[in-house]
Amino acid sequence: MRTSLVRTLGCITLGVFLLVAGTAHLTVARSEFTAQVPAWLPLDADVVVVVSGVVELVLGVGLVFFGRHRVLVGWVVAAFFIAIFPGNIAQYVDGVSAFGLDTDRARLIRLFFQPVLVLWALWSTAAWRDRRLLRR
Template sequence: MEAKNISRIALGAFLITAGIGHLTFARKEFQAQVPEWVPLDKDDTVVYSGIAEIALGTAVIVTPKKYRKTMGKIVAGFFAAVLPGNIAQYKNRRDSFGLNTDNQRFARLFMQAPLIAWALKSTDE
């Protein structure tokens, strides 16, 4: 199997796992990242984003080759869209996922760029 396909499938699995985490074992952790300005209940926001991640992860894996680049852009957009949650976690000093210091929460902000790059590169046919 080609390295790009392995990377794309790994991205899909990552998203599906994160989505399952939103719905089950990491639900409270994800609630800590929902900014106060989001007009929905924190738990509802986490559930909806978890469903979206499962759907996106599945789509990344099964999308036909001719649509993968578009799918990668959609996933990259999703990763960009959740950045405000990471900023809120840092700004409001909310502990979750083992990020219990300002330095750790600040470093987390820089993880979105590699995720966006992963989405774009692994789907660029």
């Protein structure tokens, strides 16, 4: 099934967002992202930032250029947003300031945007609507 122009634009916009975020992970905002890696994660924080940046770049490319595989890419992007959510929770619980989130209120409000990103990935790729296509 095809998707509407609005969904396609939403998909491309989310892809560009991931490309920008992935690039920032590897360049200008590396220290900000490193500060967000939870202390309880038994991995080197810099490695986590680099790997997650590369994953964001791959997912962004997938959203922008691989529309034929949009359903699979949509599910993977949604899963990625779910996988990184514990880091956002840790930032709130631990009171870590990064990206201008320097109050508990700002960090708490940010938590409510993660489900929006999950839904955006599923909606813009029509991954939920066309989930049966994965079984073919």
